[in-house]
Amino acid sequence: MSSLAYLKGKELENPVECHHHVAPVSLYVVILLALFGLTGLTYAVSFADLGPLSLPVAMAVATLKASLVVAFFMHLKDDDRYNLFIFLGTLIFIGIFFGFTLFDMQARDALNDEQRTFVRAEDERNAGNNPAIGISNDPARLAAWEAKHGSHDEEGHAEEEHSEGEKAEGEH
């Protein structure tokens, strides 16, 4: 009975064998130089003001770098395709995780307003009981910090002003 296992379109002599592929040193050196070049590119691009484009550009370069590492350093280009299947499968699940969560996060406020899902939270907010989400200004902790470092006013910084700013930040 002949084997019916294939790797990259070629029939395998022995289907249980792991593919043994040795890449030339020159290839590894080229990949390393490409990775350095792309790092320099992201670094340079971060100083240019690209506005809303900066995140997609940085992610595109990072994805390209990651693909080089995965394909050549991690051998997925010439490896058993089953390992590639596991890797890409993981990426698909990460995509689902990201997609659904970010979608929910973006749509949640509008849905809550429309359907009045979290009525109690809204009542609390209307009563002025905002959840504390600013920088911790717990008096006991501030006193402990001052005991250790001396009064923070010496550093020429008005604490009251700052905590008000934080409050305003938390209320929007």
Added chain:
Amino acid sequence: MSDSTHAAHTDGEEHNPFVAHHFDNMGQQAGAAKLGMWLFLATELLMFSGLFLAYFICRMWYPDMVLGAHEYLSKTAGGINTCVLLFSSWTMAMAVRSAQIGKPGSKEDAAKIKKYLLLTLLCAGVFLVVKYFEYSAKFEHGMLPGKFYTAHLHGYEIEGLPHIFFGIYFIMTGLHGVHVLVGMAVMIWIYIRASRGEFSRDNYAGVENTGLYWHLVDLVWIFLFPLLYLVK
């Protein structure tokens, strides 16, 4: 699998002492080991993806928090660490390659594997030293997560909710740093095994799987660096 393939394969090939009795040959054993490693790496990617998602949600909800706070991270330190990790990925790939072509029992070939492993370990050490200086600067300025945040008392005015940004920063780079430490421990173990002459073209799954893990650590940093240090 059928008996005929088994017989056909083992014929005319001397027994490889590194093949465990429940595997037919080294190819099968190495393939199984690598499959297991890839499944582990899948769980690692899923674990880190949760932290990346936390970053993206914070970025979406509080853009000025990320923009204001990331200016306080050292681009130079992050850039040096990126280059160090990329170079260490190359030395690791070379260690795996040296094992793939190493002749069994050859002292010189084992020395080559060891040389590249040492270089990788050295890079990991440099990475952690740079990280140490970055972390101590943050500690000194009170740029710490959540309720430990005291940078405003040190006179730093950062827009938005910097204590949340530094929470994300420390958890992401901290978990990554723990992975670097674990990678160093595994490399020391592989180095000792290479000194015993265990690795050659007949048996290199251990080196290769260490390499896969190390490249994943590099992979995570490739995304961490632009997101935390660079992006506006």
